[in-house]
Amino acid sequence: MAEIAMTRAEVAAFIEREYARPQSNKVLHTHPSPMYWRANDGHTEKRWKKRAELAKQNKFSDNLYLGVPFCIPTDPAHCGFCLFPTQDYRGRSQITDYLDYLEREADMFDGMLAHDRLASIYVGGGTPNLLRDGEYARLISIAAKLYGDVAPTIEKTLEGIPQLFTRDKVDAISRAGFNRVSMGVQQLSDRLIRYSGRKQTRQQVMDALSFFNEAQLACNVDLIYGWPEQTVDDMLFDLGELVRSGVRHITHYQLNIAGRSDFSKSQRDVLPSLDETIDMYRESVRFLTANGFRQATVYDWERVEPDTNGRFRFEGAEQYQYETHLRRLLEAGDDGMVLQHMIGVGYAAISLPPSTWAGDDGLNWMQMNHRSLGGYYGAIDSGVFPVEKQFVQALPDMKLAWLFQQMQAMTIDLEAYRMVFESDALVEFAPVWEELAAREWIELANGSIRFVDIGAFHIPMLQALLSQTRLRELREEPAGAPGSRRIVPIHEMT
Structure with missing residues (x-):
């Protein structure tokens, strides 16, 4: 019990x-x-082999996570708030070496996932849009190595930051087979984003959204509320900009104040109060609901009304299948119950393969x-x-x-x-x-x-x-x- x-x-x-x-x-x-x-007990391979045997009799649906750990160094470190394990980006050779090891880890599975259904791919980190044009296709090939095939219709998402999304890079991401991007914006305001140490501007965000639209890539934008010096008006202005841009999925979440992040240790005196943060949450719910968005999770918002301007109306644009699948332990398929799993490959990757x-x-x-x-x-x-x-x-x-x-x-x-x-x-x-x-x-x-x-x-x-x-x-x-x-x-x- x-x-x-x-x-x-x-x-x-x-x-x-x-x-x-x-x-x-x-x-x-x-x-x-x-x-x-617990510390690694040395039985990982035995567990995966046992699971592979069970997959022959059971229906497993996998959300594949591929980790790319490198981030452009910032001051404060980790953009001031991020709690994910990452590595500072120091040069091209880092990525070349890392992709070699990522492929070698995939080789270790050696058919263990062959009986699973690949439901979605998410490439996160880190900052995956640090990769060069030809390397995005290599990520898809690593997924194919694990599953034997990658259906063109499944959701394939790649994370990135605004200033690295050029028109050419977005085209390369699309050609590689990705059909969705998740862009970590956090703040549209040039005044507020400075707390993260990022070299990012509002104009770069808006330009990237235009590139995604031209390439017919579905898009999610991450925004954070409860940010240093942020007011309700600041938050509503950013949300309004995204709504007017035609974005159909917004991840709007409260700032994490935990661990040894700079915001936790050094910036608490400029953070909104709890009452102000709760007010931000309530006002964001009112605003997004009034503007045709549905609250799918505590922090995920999907546009549900028809988009009259025709922008960002691409397959999967209003959905996030990777995370939706993780919310369900199992689902009813045409021929029985299907168990949902998360399979992580790469640095610090998490697997949840019950x-x-x-x-x-x-x-x-x-x-x-x-x-x-x-x-x-x-x-x-x-x-x-x-x-x-x-x-x-x-x-x-x-x-x-x-x-x-x-x-x-x-x-x-x-x-x-x-x-x-x-x-x-x-x-x-x-x-x-x-x-x-x-x-x-x-x-x-x-x-x-x-x-x-x-x-x-x-x-x-x-x-x-x-x-x-x-x-x-x-x-x-x-x-x-x-x-x-x-x-x-x-x-x-x-």
């Missing part, structure tokens, strides 16, 4: 204690945080590749998968991971949870739902729990609340201890 071992009074006390603390987005690695993962969602014979684990280039290269040179750490899930972890992903979409499907886990989420976490309903942060209707108003804003805090009991157990467990429902150790697999 995964019941929360807290009374409603304790739930209320947790919320009051954590309410005013800066939130850190928990979606990046689902549950649990990598701080709870093979079943329950059962004593499940093979459910998460893994992270090395976060140092030396470690990544050294493992591949030694002929082993470049995994730094992994976590083998027990049933409570699978439940929480599923709930975390559903919460990002602001709705928990209670019937789906019951079907998957043969238990009742309303009962297991009853004190939480009772307290949130009393605060009018959730609504219960039509077999679902829907997060509303600042209940949606505070989802990272509420994810931490739901996982309190299990995280306490993990802190007390010795390495290798079984969870509340046993997962078969790798050495017992036949």
